[in-house]
Amino acid sequence: MKLIKRFLFLLLLTASKPVVIEEWIDFHCFYCQKFATEVLPQIKEKYGDDVILKINHLPLTDLHPNAKKAAEAAVCAEKQDLFWEMHDEIVKSNAQSEAAFVNIASSIGANRAEFEMCLRFGQATKKVENDIKRASEIGASGTPFFLVEDVPIGGYAEFEKFDELITKAIEKEERLSLKDIDPPIKGRIIIDPRCGERCDKVSTSFLNNYFPTLEIEKIYMTDESIPWSPYVTVDSNITKAYRFADIARNLRQKGDEFVIRPAVLTPVYISKDVLMEGRPQLGDDEGENTVILFTSFTCPFCAKQNEELFSLENDMKIIFKHFIRTDNDVVLAQIAECVHTHNPEKFWPFALMILDSRPSSEENLFEMFNSVTGLSRNVFDGCKTDQDIINIIISDMQEANILGVDATPATIINDFMHIGLVRKKELSKLMKDEITEENNDS
Secondary structure (H helix, E strand, O other): OOOOOOOOOOOOOOOOOOEEEEEEEOOOOHHHHHHHHHHHHHHHHHHHHHEEEEEEEOOOOOOOOOHHHHHHHHHHHHOOOOHHHHHHHHHHHOOOOHHHHHHHHHHOOOOHHHHHHHHHOOOOHHHHHHHHHHHHHHOOOOOOEEEEOOEEEEOOOOHHHHHHHHHHHHHOOOOOOHHHOOOOEEEEEEEOHHHOHHHHHOOOHHHHHHOOOEEEEEEEOOOOOOOEEOEEEEEHHHHHOOOHHHHHHHEEEEOOEEEEOHHHHOOEEEOOOOOOOOOOEEEOOOOOEEEEEEEOOOOHHHHHHHHHHHOOOOOEEEEEEEOOOOHHHHHHHHHHHHHHHHOHHHHHHHHHHHHHHOOOOHHHHHHHHHHHHOOOHHHHHHHOOOHHHHHHHHHHHHHHHHOOOOOOOEEEEOOEEEEOOOOHHHHHHHHHHHHHHHHHHO
16 A cells, blocks of 8 residues: 655645654664554544655664665655655565665666666765764654654654644644643752862753753752762652653652762762771772772673773772672672671682673582682571671662662762773773872862
């Protein structure tokens, strides 16, 4: 069936202003096909020429290796006013190869020679790459992605969602935007003066991209109840915002407010003292740099973070803290803490061994434990129920929760916390910058 030919590209004169929907598609994306065959016909039936759909291309080549060539084939067909004929046939046949696209072009009445020249000599490449670039600029990373006027829809949506937005857009004289939909939202960014220039430079503009009705007040204050800075909160109206679901995973509810995760703002200044006494330590107490590592033994990037740190020649002391991500982390943390309790000088070699190999069974773990420490199976088994060890791990997790650590590696370098892997070059720069700042302050 030939779907809604040409209405998608022609701006017809109608009694009301036409509503423009832009879609970014991948020809081999199931939900793009579902929209074209199920939702789009309903839009056309109800709104006819009051709605114009503009197609943009976003081939997800990591998932669909031939999607970019399919997009170029569609652009070449469009040059001969045969876009939708090509679209329908690619969707129908799931065509993947250049030869298949050429055969489709012939079957829909395209000039085969012109089409082949366009496809094989890259005459459609620029258009597709421009579409990909614009997708990146507006934050579209998957397909389908839509803009109804200036209101985004990320992912597949049923007709009712489009119907609601199209109706609102038709009623407006200007382009529909999120400002016409979202309630007013108030927020605060609290900056500890001890944080200095780093916190002043932190931008919250990404929040306004999601929530244009958000107004943020900047407050400078030292409040010992606030564990990190900048500390960004927004009121509960954010839950009524159109794009709340797009950012909900980066919010933590606290009373009537929502707090932005530190990971979004990294690095953040840690204003609370972190408990270091009795924790595994490497390096000199008098080291100029203090590094605190919240580490999960099942986190692949934690092994790399330790490797990057230990490759530095900076004068520093490193403190180890446990972070539990998975069930497997529990026993690994217990046995690592067991080594620290019974044979503390063996803790770091053992911890690094676990991070590097991530033992797949308890028997493998015991073999590593025994080879490094020489301790018996009875000690190994006893540590799994040792309440003191359990309390240490719980204490580390409670502290992580207070500090907003919810992912690893989390590395605190001289009071600034970074969530995620920090490479050697950046680590070295951070330490040198920190010492320079401290010397300047004194």
